[in-house]
Amino acid sequence: MITLNTLFHQLKENPVNWALLAVLAYVVRSYVSSAKAITVSPKHPEVMLFKTYNPKELRAFDGNADNGRILMAVNGSVYDVTRGRNFYGPGGPYGNFAGRDASRGLAKNSFDMDMLTDDDKPIDKLEDLNKDEWDSLREWEQHFANKYLLVGTLVENP
Ligand code: HEM
Incomplete structure (x- = not known):
């Protein structure tokens, strides 16, 4: 010793x-x-609860609010894509998907504005998608599930 x-x-x-x-x-x-x-952390991170979002509520999360949060719906699931700010933030290449249901655009690999459904219209049922488009959408869905936090589900406006 x-x-x-x-x-x-x-x-x-x-x-x-x-x-x-x-x-x-x-x-x-x-x-x-x-x-x-x-x-010693100066501020507790914002707590996110799993909840439902309707298309009008989702619009508030396009990255322009003070909290900078960005949500995006993919085939009925809502993901928090805030850490993909370079893609979806204001002015980003896929900024059109921020705060929106991106399903049709992801299925058809297009970010044309007519891929988006107005937030006062019923949720896009995607009934006309062909098999390849469904495959594309499911692949994207997998990508989002692997990369981002699932924070809720998309429901119709009241
Ligand atoms: C002009 C052709 C395009 C080029 C050169 C391009 C390029 C890229 C690159 C370099 C990435 C990053 C990949 C990574 O680091 O993981 C990416 C991701 C992505 N791209 Fe594109 N892209 C194109 C077209 C499109 C189109 C038409 C869509 C429409 C759906 C799209 C949607 C996305 C999405 C959703 C991501 C994933 C972002 C994330 O991980 O959050 N891209 N693209």
């Missing part, structure tokens, strides 16, 4: 041990200060 006495003795005997002790002190100090930086 190394006692404090032998530790001091060894430090006295071999000056290299002082250098090692200094390195150890530096490592411990930087570990402690980085741990502090991680645990």
